[in-house]
Amino acid sequence: MLLVLALGAAIWALGWALRLPQRLRWAGIAVLYGAVLGLHLTLPGGHPLRQATGESAALWLILGGVALVGLLYAGAVAALKRRAKKMAPPPAPAKPAGSFSDAELTRYARHIVLRELGGPGQKRLKNARVLVIGAGGLGSPALMYLAAAGVGTIGVIDGDTVDASNLQRQIIHAEARVGMPKVFSAQAALEALNPHVTIRPYNRRLDQDSAGKIFADYDLILDGTDNFETRYLANRTAVALRRPLISGALAQWEGQVSVFDPAHGAPCYQCIFPEAPAEGLAPSCAEAGVVAALPGVIGAMMAMEAIKVIADSGEPLRGAMLIYDGLYAETRKIRLKPRPDCPICGGLHQA
Numbered sequence: 001m002l003l004v005l006a007l008g009a010a011i012w013a014l015g016w017a018l019r020l021p022q023r024l025r026w027a028g029i030a031v032l033y034g035a036v037l038g039l040h041l042t043l044p045g046g047h048p049l050r051q052a053t054g055e056s057a058a059l060w061l062i063l064g065g066v067a068l069v070g071l072l073y074a075g076a077v078a079a080l081k082r083r084a085k086k087m088a089p090p091p092a093p094a095k096p097a098g099s100f101s102d103a104e105l106t107r108y109a110r111h112i113v114l115r116e117l118g119g120p121g122q123k124r125l126k127n128a129r130v131l132v133i134g135a136g137g138l139g140s141p142a143l144m145y146l147a148a149a150g151v152g153t154i155g156v157i158d159g160d161t162v163d164a165s166n167l168q169r170q171i172i173h174a175e176a177r178v179g180m181p182k183v184f185s186a187q188a189a190l191e192a193l194n195p196h197v198t199i200r201p202y203n204r205r206l207d208q209d210s211a212g213k214i215f216a217d218y219d220l221i222l223d224g225t226d227n228f229e230t231r232y233l234a235n236r237t238a239v240a241l242r243r244p245l246i247s248g249a250l251a252q253w254e255g256q257v258s259v260f261d262p263a264h265g266a267p268c269y270q271c272i273f274p275e276a277p278a279e280g281l282a283p284s285c286a287e288a289g290v291v292a293a294l295p296g297v298i299g300a301m302m303a304m305e306a307i308k309v310i311a312d313s314g315e316p317l318r319g320a321m322l323i324y325d326g327l328y329a330e331t332r333k334i335r336l337k338p339r340p341d342c343p344i345c346g347g348l349h350q351a
Contacts, residue, residue, distance in 0.1 A: 005297045037104055100126070104196055108150050121311035122150060126213035131155040131218040133206055133234055135182040137290065138224030138248045140172035141299030142306070146222075147190040147197050149307055154190065156219060157202035158182045169292045206230055211237040220309060222302050223247045223269075228276035235260065235269035239345045244309055244318075245269065248302045252288055252326035255298035259305050259317045260334065262345035267338040271345060294326050 100108070100122070111122050128151050132139050135158040146285070148152055160182050162173045177185040183201035190199050202214065206225075215221060215237045223234045223245060238245040244261040247269055260268045276282075301322065308316045319338075324331050340346050 004178075005138060006132060101196075104150070107194070107196070113151070116313040117307075117311050121313060124311050125150045125307065126152045129153040129155070130220045130221065130222065130310075131157065131215065132222045132224060133157055133230065134224035134226070135170075135172065135186040136160070136166065136224065136226065137169045137249065137285065137295030138299040138302065139186070139222075140170045141296045142195060142222055142224060142248075143186055143190060144172055145300055145303035146306060147194045149303070150194070151197060151306075151310070153198045153200065153218075155193045155200040155202060155214070156183050156186050157204065157206055157214065158186075159205035160201065165286075169290060169295045171296065206233060208233060212241070215241050215243055216245065220306055221245045222306060222339075224299065224302065228273075228282075231269060231273075232276070236344055239268050239348065244304050246305050246309070248298045250290060250294050250298050251283070251285065253291055253294060254323065254325050255294055256321055256323045257298055257301045257305065257317060258321040259309065261309075261318050261340045262338065262348045264318055265338070267336050268342060268345040271339040271342045272321070272336055274339075274342075291326060297326065 006070055025059060035351075036272040071285045104126075105112070108122050111117050111125075114120050114121075130146055130151050132143050132146070132155070134156065135143065137154050139156065139158070143154065153177050158181075162170075162178050162180050162182055162185050164175075164178050166173055167175065172189045173182065173185045174189075177188070181203045183203045187201045190197065204210070206214070211233055221234060221238050221243050223231060225234070235245060235247075237243075238260070239262055243266070244259060244264070246257070246259050248257045249255060257330075258272075260266060260271075262268050267305060301324075305316050308314045320333055321336055322333050338345065
């Protein structure tokens with residue numbers, strides 16, 4: 001018996017040394033087993049070879065039966081695995097970078113079915129970077145609708161903190177966040193609204209030193225500020241970097257919105273408003289008041305124009321201004337033309 005086991009081990013070791021596949025090594029052991037069994041079945045009892053190999057054929061028959069059962073079991077398991085592999089559904093293909101998750105497809109389904117927007121337009125929104133100046137009355141609805149629409153990266157710059165008097169119209173803020181910097185309050189609201197977008201808060205006022213560097217990181221600028229100094233700065237910077245500038249303004253019951261884009265033949269802000277009005281002629285909302293829903297109307301219009309510009313859909317308000325009178329529910333649209341002598345964009349139109 002020990003002699004047969006030693007021969008079997010020698011066959012396996014020789015096959016390993018020669019780097020033979022396992023099936024050939026098992027075949028060698030099977031030949032050895034067949035030879036030993038043949039000796040026991042043909043030679044008479046007491047023969048020296050039978051004595052040297054275990055004497056009784058019964059032991060080898062039992063051993064062969066156990067091995068056969070093991071082989072049949074292993075073969076059955078392998079067959080079941082092959083069958084299960086064939087029946088299993090093919091793995092889902094890996095999504096390319098920039099594609100939408102299932103959650104995003106559900107979220108933006110109403111956009112994707114729009115013929116003028118569709119999947120390509122939604123992908124442009126996902127890849128877009130939009131900066132909103134001001135997280136106040138106009139910035140609040142504009143930011144919320146940009147985030148809801150799936151604009152991938154949204155910057156918001158504002159140096160103010162949330163005040164209780166803001167809550168009458170600045171819907172992005174909440175009572176619990178009074179005293180918090182507006183940009184961080186806006187960030188909290190937007191991330192709660194849509195976790196698939198990136199919010200970049202700039203807790204500072206826009207100034208000459210920072211404007212160019214900040215604007216350069218974005219494709220489109222929305223101006224929702226309430227002072228002319230910042231408006232003219234935003235216009236100069238946007239024109240210099242050839243960025244479209246969507247501007248909104250409001251007072252009391254009336255508001256206006258336009259897309260200033262000299263790179264596409266439209267005038268810039270300073271073409272239409274060459275100089276800031278004299279002090280007292282354009283009072284602030286704090287001085288003149290503003291109805292609560294008006295910033296929502298104009299801010300939503302600004303977001304609408306941003307979506308159209310990004311997705312290249314419809315006809316944005318380039319070279320036009322939409323004026324809304326909330327008191328009498330009237331709108332009017334006026335055409336705007338560039339000024340050849342504009343100190344900001346005049347050279348751009350002549351180029």
